Amino acid sequence: MRAGYAITILLLFPALTAGEEIYRSTDDQGNPLFTDQAPSDSADPVTLEPLTTVAPDEAPPQFQAPAEEESDESEQVGGYSGIEVAYPPADQAVRHNGGMVPFRVALQPDGKSLDQGHRIEILLDGDVRGAGANEQISVSPVDRGTHTVVARVVDASGTPLVASSPIDFHLLRASLGNN
Secondary structure, eight states, X not given: OHHHHXXXXXXXXXHHXXXXXXXXXXXXXXXXXXXXXXXXXXXXXXXXXXOOOOOOSSOOOOOOOOOOOOOTHHHHTTTOOEEXXXXXXXXOEEEOTTSOEEEEEEEESTTOOOOTTOEEEEEETTEEEEEXXXXXXXXXXXXXXXXXXXXXXXXXXXXXXXXXXXXXXXXXXXXXXXX
């Protein structure tokens, strides 16, 4: 029960930072109530200890991406330097109630189009679930929940030429079972 009190106080903490007071009282059933306005004369003001803050000793190290090695190999496989999943956004929740998710990819270098005989494959949770000759491919049905998607370009024989980094997204769908 004490965890409930702590959570309630923490939820009301923004009011405290604005210079307002927090009051504690009890309802008719004996349950504690917390509010920023004194509901009665029997309400007690709540005093919270100041937060402890610690300044860092030094600035956090700056992230530096590793230098990419230039390779002629990308030119030998159709000129693709990469592919990325443009939709759905990484680690974001998207809603597609029917379970049909339109995946959109971007080829690199920008403006690069698929070479003849090449296609894009969408791997959803490790399985090829869609393929096509343009940069938008819809996959259905996709269950609600968290999924991992990878896009790749394959040649006419199905050999992968270039693949995206995997991204996770969270699919939200309406449920007919919940009223």
